[in-house]
Amino acid sequence: MNRKVKKIMIYFLSGIVSIILLCLIVIFVASGIFSKQEYLKPWDKGYSQKFDDPRLKLTAHGILASNSHNMQPWKIKLDNNKDVFYLFVDSERLTKEVDPYARQIMITQGTFLENVKIAGEKLGYKTKIDLFPHGEYDEQNLVESMKEKPVAKITIRKTQPKESVLYDYIFLPDTNRGPYEKTKLNETQVKKLLAINTKSDLVVKLFQDEANINIMGNYAIEGAKIEAGIHRINEETKNIFRSNEYEKNKYRYGYSVEGQGTSGIMKHIMQGIITLVPSINSEKQSANMFIKSTENVVENTSAYVMIISNNNNRVQQVKSGMLYSRLILAAHSEGIVVQPVSQVLEEYSEMEKQYNKIHEQYAPKGSTIQLFIRIGKPKQKFPQSMRSDVMELVRLD
Template sequence: MMKTIIFGLIGFIGVAVIALLTLSGAFVKPAYLEPWEKDYPQKFADPRIQLAAHGLLAANGHNMQPWKIRLKEDDPRVFYLYADSDRLTKEVDPLARQAMITQGTFLGYINMAGKKLGYKTDIILFPQGGYDEQRLAESMSAMPVAQITLAKETPASAPFYDYMFWPETNRAPYQSTRLSAEQIKGLKNINRDDDMSIRFFQDKENLDKLRSYAMQGATIEAGVNRVMQESETIFRANEYQKNQYRYGFSIEGQGNSGIMKHLMQGLVTLFPSLNSGKPAADLFIQSTQTAVDNTPVYTMIISKDNTRVNQVKSGMLYSEMILAAHQQGLVMQPLSQVLEEYPEMNELYQGIHRDYAPDGGTIQMLMRVGKPTKEVPPSMRRDVMDLIIKE
């Protein structure tokens, strides 16, 4: 009798696991990971598309990938980058500052890939003038962020190139090891722009203060329903959704991988409420707490002012920082909440600027830095051809 019960229970568990794996899409090919393959850019004959395929791997806000590319028909050397106004996260980023930083991260990867592929990339920001801020969405569609002109040259040494294919963000706990003076110098030296500065913090006073800012920011964001709902709408619960949309958030971002990822995806697909409302808010706060409790170093990118040009240049600098950090065996994660510009975050935003940018500069990026305790999988990416504007 007991054996029958045990075998029955084992059989039930087995059927349940298979059902969850099926709901998760565990047996479906993850097409959304194809852009991370090193030979993916080589599928395209046009070098402009090859470079865009590299840019597609760049870090970007909420993984919205808000990029559009227009190829100049009468000049095969030239293409234009536009911000995709249909992919703005208007609740969490109402002034589109993060969206502009994201344009810069894309350009940073294009520039780096160009060296490896044998192209000098001449990048002109806002070649047709700046945005009409009163009609921002329409202006984004009309005015390019950048004009990129290619000039063929001998492929140059690109020591950071291979690191472009590493996951751009690691949200796991970091080792307690702090950075050496040489490491900090190496990361700071990538900045060659007088409008930008990079600062590092690893003393106890600043670690405690920035940990507090990060947690307060996460708590505020978790309590703003419209912001959390915006994130919920771009959450992809399973492999089928990830292949369909190829942007947004997923279970991997919460630190799950392997069979556990698929079991969780199956459960969330079956019970969507597990990743919405209060459970989602609580998980967000808990994951932030785990991250900041295991962070040995914080770093900031601070711009002289908050112009659209400097927002974009901040993103370009951030891409270089990520790749330089990877070369040193380090990883990063942006902690963007405290820098967001919706009303509920205003007091905290003003506070961190008083403490860390008292001379009137703008903190464009706040990141945690350290040696990883585990590898993380790459996030979803769209097909590069989806970025191309059809004339």
């Protein structure tokens, strides 16, 4: 190869490298790689200490709780009595297509309350939680009723801090959507998880025999396929997807690429590409990805848990959420993680057949499966998701 040809090849390769670098720069800028991740600040253990008001300190822990579609649908009202605050549903954060009766939203109120309770013990505050202190909702006028009536009245009293085996796990991601190891939970783990339930109107059931694993895996996949095929639900999901760091800092709730376990440089590459070419994240593509990821995780799941209530009233929905939050933290303490696969429990017409089938098979007559969860030892760590600033939760009325 003569010198002239070598020079041409060097120029050509240099040009290719320059184009690749330029493309990467454009992608990274579109992703917002240089933006501060304000939406992750609430996960810092020291975050709650910035607040002097103990009610806000506890709220800073509640906001880390597992919640439906990461909508963080919580509002708090600080009472003139500095020992009291109220929890309301943020009725502007309802997901009416996927959760038409707001059952998942009420479960989410419970996860917040349980985090507040556990944090209170650690920080030296005894918490008294009264559910629906102003009466239950008017179901015929639900949204307005949610604005007027609190889910809970929380009364705090200063006391001695207690050591908590669960507190530190509040700061771990609540959901892991990745594959789990194909090992069964041991007897100690099973007993520990089942022992968290002290409520007579709730039941925790854990399954890890092959027959039930196969049946439940099929329910999880079928539920995902049905949900993925409904346009109005896909539109609802699309509207709360945050494609880059700028959007995540602005809105700080909803979905992002981290939800599928993507982090580091790959996160920014995906975010940048989706931002620059939104059609890549089309409804069909997203639906197929959701189904395939569900099939993959089902293949890598060796245990499931159900939380079942005696009936389906609002109080038991909230209590189910409190129990679920404790389940998550107890699981973390054993090095295991969870993911709800509750699509089959959603209450709209297209899911009715599967909803009825799973209830006929696993729920005593008259009872309701509130949560359907896969559980196991993770093969990979999952990143933390967006969280709002505590002051965004405070009602000023």
